[in-house]
Amino acid sequence: MAWMAWTVPTAIFFSTIAALLVIFTVLAARWPETPRSGILGIETTRGDRLFITLLGSAFINLAWLGLTEAAQPWAMLVCLVYAAAVFRWV
Template identity: 75%
Template sequence: MEWMAWTWPTAIFFAIIAATLVTFTVLAIKFPETPRNGVLGIETTRGDRLFITLLGSAFINLAWLGLFSAPQWGALIVCFFYTIAVFRWV
């Protein structure tokens, strides 16, 4: 798979995403959840909030790359607080 230019950071990223999906699957089986209404006014489950978090984090990272010349670690910190907010209030 040399043509894909796999690097260790890329492999770690996809491994973390896969581990997160497995963890959420196990949680859904062991602790079924009923949907709840948050600030968006729609019913969301853990999986919905995970999807919203991943999508929003991608946009945060893209905006960080386009607007700031600061290291990407700053975007990671913003994404961490964004994740907490989504799982708490959405």
């Protein structure tokens, strides 16, 4: 896969996404969840909340790159807080 010019951060990113998908698949098979309704007023499952978290984190990172001069690892901290909020209240 040399043609893709993989860097360590890129490999870590995609490995993390793959690991999350595997973990959430195992969780869904082992402990099925009934949907719950949060502050959005829609029923969501763990997978739905993971998708909302990943989508929101992408937007947070893009905004971080475009609007601030701060180092990108700080955006990860913001994304982790966002993820905790989504899994708690959505």
